[in-house]
Amino acid sequence: MNHAKSEALFERAVSSIPGGVNSPVRAFRGVGGTPVFMARGEGSRLFDADGNEYIDYVGSWGPLLLGHRHPAIVAAIEDALKTGTSFGAPTEREVEIAEAIRDAVPSIEMVRLVNSGTEATMSAIRVARGFTGRDLTVKFEGCYHGHVDSLLVKAGSGMATLGIADTAGVPAAFSETTIVLPFNAFDAVEAAFRALGGRIASVIVEPVVGNMGCVPPAPGFLKMLSEITANHGALLILDEVMTGFRVAFGGAQELYGIKPDLTTLGKVIGGGLPIGAYGGRADVMSCVAPSGPVYQAGTLSGNPLAVAAGLAMLRHLKAHPGIYLDLDARAAELTADVPPGVTVNRVGSMLTFFFHQGPVTDWESAKRSDTAKFKRFFHLMLERGVYLAPSQFEAAFVSAAHTAEDVRKTVAAAAESFGMLA
Numbered sequence: 010m011n012h013a014k015s016e017a018l019f020e021r022a023v024s025s026i027p028g029g030v031n032s033p034v035r036a037f038r039g040v041g042g043t044p045v046f047m048a049r050g051e052g053s054r055l056f057d058a059d060g061n062e063y064i065d066y067v068g069s070w071g072p073l074l075l076g077h078r079h080p081a082i083v084a085a086i087e088d089a090l091k092t093g094t095s096f097g098a099p100t101e102r103e104v105e106i107a108e109a110i111r112d113a114v115p116s117i118e119m120v121r122l123v124n125s126g127t128e129a130t131m132s133a134i135r136v137a138r139g140f141t142g143r144d145l146t147v148k149f150e151g152c153y154h155g156h157v158d159s160l161l162v163k164a165g166s167g168m169a170t171l172g173i174a175d176t177a178g179v180p181a182a183f184s185e186t187t188i189v190l191p192f193n194a195f196d197a198v199e200a201a202f203r204a205l206g207g208r209i210a211s212v213i214v215e216p217v218v219g220n221m222g223c224v225p226p227a228p229g230f231l232k233m234l235s236e237i238t239a240n241h242g243a244l245l246i247l248d249e250v251m252t253g254f255r256v257a258f259g260g261a262q263e264l265y266g267i268k269p270d271l272t273t274l275g276k277v278i279g280g281g282l283p284i285g286a287y288g289g290r291a292d293v294m295s296c297v298a299p300s301g302p303v304y305q306a307g308t309l310s311g312n313p314l315a316v317a318a319g320l321a322m323l324r325h326l327k328a329h330p331g332i333y334l335d336l337d338a339r340a341a342e343l344t345a346d347v348p349p350g351v352t353v354n355r356v357g358s359m360l361t362f363f364f365h366q367g368p369v370t371d372w373e374s375a376k377r378s379d380t381a382k383f384k385r386f387f388h389l390m391l392e393r394g395v396y397l398a399p400s401q402f403e404a405a406f407v408s409a410a411h412t413a414e415d416v417r418k419t420v421a422a423a424a425e426s427f428g429m430l431a
């Protein structure tokens with residue numbers, strides 16, 4: 010494969026953009042080499058600046074559940090564009106998308122739209138503090154909740170790939186409001202609540218972790234979080250920015266039968282445009298300004314183009330519930346055959362091949378993966394026209410646009426690549 014144009018673009022990019030990219034994981038730091046500059050996407054395919062074609066399993070890091078340029082979403086954006094790009098005033102579609110989200114996710118009685126997943130989690134933990142009158146947040150090692158100051162502690166893929174444990178630029182006073190515990194560790198959660206239960210405002214968790222690679226919750230773990238928060242007057246925040254409308258129409262909370270106090274959404278609900286949302290119990294959400302004292306605002310929040318794209322996505326998914334079964338079947342084919350020394354974790358259309366023997370259940374086990382082997386695997390797949398996330402600690406996403414033929418080609422490329430590593 011020729012990457013001359015990507016290489017030239019990257020050389021230019023590094024002099025005007027830090028690291029040459031607008032989000033760190035895009036930089037291929039974990040795998041070396043030049044990031045591929047993309048020119049076009051169509052269905053399951055990406056085409057780079059040099060004209061190379063890839064089967065895409067990054068899906069813009071989660072949003073593209075229907076693949077690139079799905080006709081329903083393109084049509085909705087074109088339609089919205091005819092009436093204006095932003096009004097800074099309420100619109101009918103914002104009411105419609107709020108109702109669509111409530112309809113799909115019953116724990117969400119009220120919802121506020123923001124512009125990214127980061128804004129959603131930042132706002133949700135603030136609301137939890139305002140509602141409870143407490144300051145502490147519990148999070149889990151390897152979970153990423155966006156680049157919120159107080160949540161950037163042991164925050165999974167992006168930082169782990171760069172070998173950064175804790176970011177510079179966050180005052181100790183902020184990190185000190187965060188209690189970090191191992192994922193799936195029942196005892197650690199119980200101990201934290203025994204010691205500090207009266208000061209904990211919320212527990213925030215990725216119900217299926219995507220940001221240390223795909224790691225599902227242990228049976229009963231989410232239920233325990235739900236009970237212990239309720240018993241101590243704290244709130245449970247399910248960060249479903251990745252899993253919402255991805256692992257099921259109603260998100261991971263539908264899949265595992267959990268009713269959180271608050272939920273954060275992003276990615277899929279924007280249909281590929283920038284959006285985020287947080288919502289939950291009406292009494293908690295009523296704390297948000299202008300109904301209540303917790304301030305949160307946004308010039309472009311509820312942006313007409315993003316809302317139109319998101320609404321088209323949610324309506325398409327509601328009208329085609331069979332998509333989730335198809336995604337599950339395709340993803341199952343992708344993971345059917347893995348060689349010894351590789352552990353595959355999968356929940357629906359989220360999956361990760363860990364180069365680690367034995368179960369991966371938390372950050373301790375995820376980080377034992379052989380990242381040098383992953384790096385070689387990544388490049389072997391890329392050369393074979395399969396575009397994976399350039400980090401061991403990411404999930405791959407199957408979209409409804411992936412065909413049986415795409416999956417067969419990917420399985421063949423993976424078998425060949427695994428073979429060359431052995």
Ligand SMILES: *Cc1c(COP(=O)(O)O)cnc(C)c1O
Nearest residue numbers: 125126127153154155248250251
């Ligand atoms: C991607 C992600 C975020 C951050 O969303 P952005 O839109 O990138 O700010 C937060 N939480 C989870 C679980 C995510 O996967």
